[in-house]
Each structure stands twice: as C-alpha cells, then as structure tokens.
Amino acid sequence: GENVExxxxxxxxxxxxxxxxxxxxxxSASNYFPWYKQELGKRPQLxxxxxxxxxxxKDQRIAVTLNKxxxxxxxxxxxxQPEDSAVYFCALDGPARQLTFGSGTQLTVLP
Amino acid sequence: NAGVTQTPKxxxxxxxxxxxxxxxxxxxxxxxxxxxxxxxxxxxxxxxSVGAGITDKGEVPNGYNVSRSTTEDFPLRLxxxxxxxxxxxxxxxxxxxGLNYGYTFGSGTRLTVV
Numbered sequence: 001g002e003n004v005e006x007x008x009x010x011x012x013x014x015x016x017x018x019x020x021x022x023x024x025x026x027x028s029a030s031n032y033f034p035w036y037k038q039e040l041g042k043r044p045q046l047x048x049x050x051x052x053x054x055x056x057x058k059d060q061r062i063a064v065t066l067n068k069x070x071x072x073x074x075x076x077x078x079x080x081q082p083e084d085s086a087v088y089f090c091a092l093d094g095p096a097r098q099l100t101f102g103s104g105t106q107l108t109v110l111p
Numbered sequence: 112n113a114g115v116t117q118t119p120k121x122x123x124x125x126x127x128x129x130x131x132x133x134x135x136x137x138x139x140x141x142x143x144x145x146x147x148x149x150x151x152x153x154x155x156x157x158x159x160s161v162g163a164g165i166t167d168k169g170e171v172p173n174g175y176n177v178s179r180s181t182t183e184d185f186p187l188r189l190x191x192x193x194x195x196x197x198x199x200x201x202x203x204x205x206x207x208x209g210l211n212y213g214y215t216f217g218s219g220t221r222l223t224v225v
Binding site: 006034042043044046089096097098099100101102103104 | 142144146151152153154155156159161167169170201205207214216217218219
C-alpha cells in the first residue's frame, strides 16, 4: 500500500514565527493531498488541501506546496498563534478516495 | 443535516466480547470508511465501501468485519475483542463530483478492551 512519511514528529516555535511540516510519499497515482488539524479528543479537521494539477495553494496564514516530481508536499503556517498548537496530519488519496495518513506532527506554539 | 453520526461515543469491552460500532450518514455519500487511531499515531484504514453492497479491506482489517446494506449505514463489527483493538475509531464518508470531493468525519468512538 501507499506509504507516507511525515517530519518532524514534534515542532516547537515561538509565537509569530513560521512552522513547516513536510511529507514524502511513494505512489505517484495520488491526486489529492489534504492536511488535517486534530485537537486533543477531537476528530481531524481539514485545514487545506491541494490537487495534483496545482503546485501551491494559500489560505490566509496557511499554505501548502506540492512537488509531484520529487513526491513531497509541505504545510506552511505563518505568524503562528497559540491556537495553532495541535497535531497536524498530512494525507493522500487512493483509487477509492481512501486516505493514507502520515504519522502526525505535534506543533506547539510558545507564547 | 447531521453529517456522519457514530455510536457509541465510548465503550469498554472485555477480552473476547463482541460489539458493533454504528455509523450513519445523511449526505447520500457513496463512499464510506472506517479508520482507527492509536495514541500518538495517524489514522489507519480498516475497511471501506464505494457503495451499497460493496466493501473492501484497508490496511488493518484483521479482527473486524463490515457490511453496507444501505447507502446511509456502514457498521463495523468486532468479534472476539482483543487489547490490541483498544483505539479511537473514526467513520468517514465522501462524495465525488468530477474532480472534487469532500471528506466528513464522525466524532469517533473511543474503545477500550480490558
């Protein structure tokens, strides 16, 4: 099956700084690359996604970049705030739209 | 519009017991999925369905069974529960409209096997 590697597993940044999380994958057939934020005890929440025909997408302080040739995609959060603290998961889709998730990054924004 | 509804929210099982986790969606989505999430880990796919009457194994199907008799319901059955099945279980559904589709997760079922 598909394999997704996510790095780093933990990330601490000062409030106002930027955070970058990267995922690499092996299956070139994937076309959809979402990022989820999960707070403790809650369900995953979609924060941004990108499709294979787009190289970059931005939504306010959050951006995602995709390099299909190199098979990696990254989440960029600028001007981080304490409420950005959570676990972030990358994912990609399979032929039945099933998602394969990365192992997660615990982001801590220090005030 | 309730989205994806999972019941129960919490459950404690003894080793060897069986139970069914219920999942219902009211969005007329064709695709439905069951994931499990162990502490500190990402979600892993157990089973999925692309429509009523069709189910397929995901990455970690052992110890589980599913059925999809209607578009709305996708129950997950645990037979002979084991401590390794202690996890949080998420049901999800998605629609497909051309190149666009959206994923909706249920709120999860926290299962402990003792």
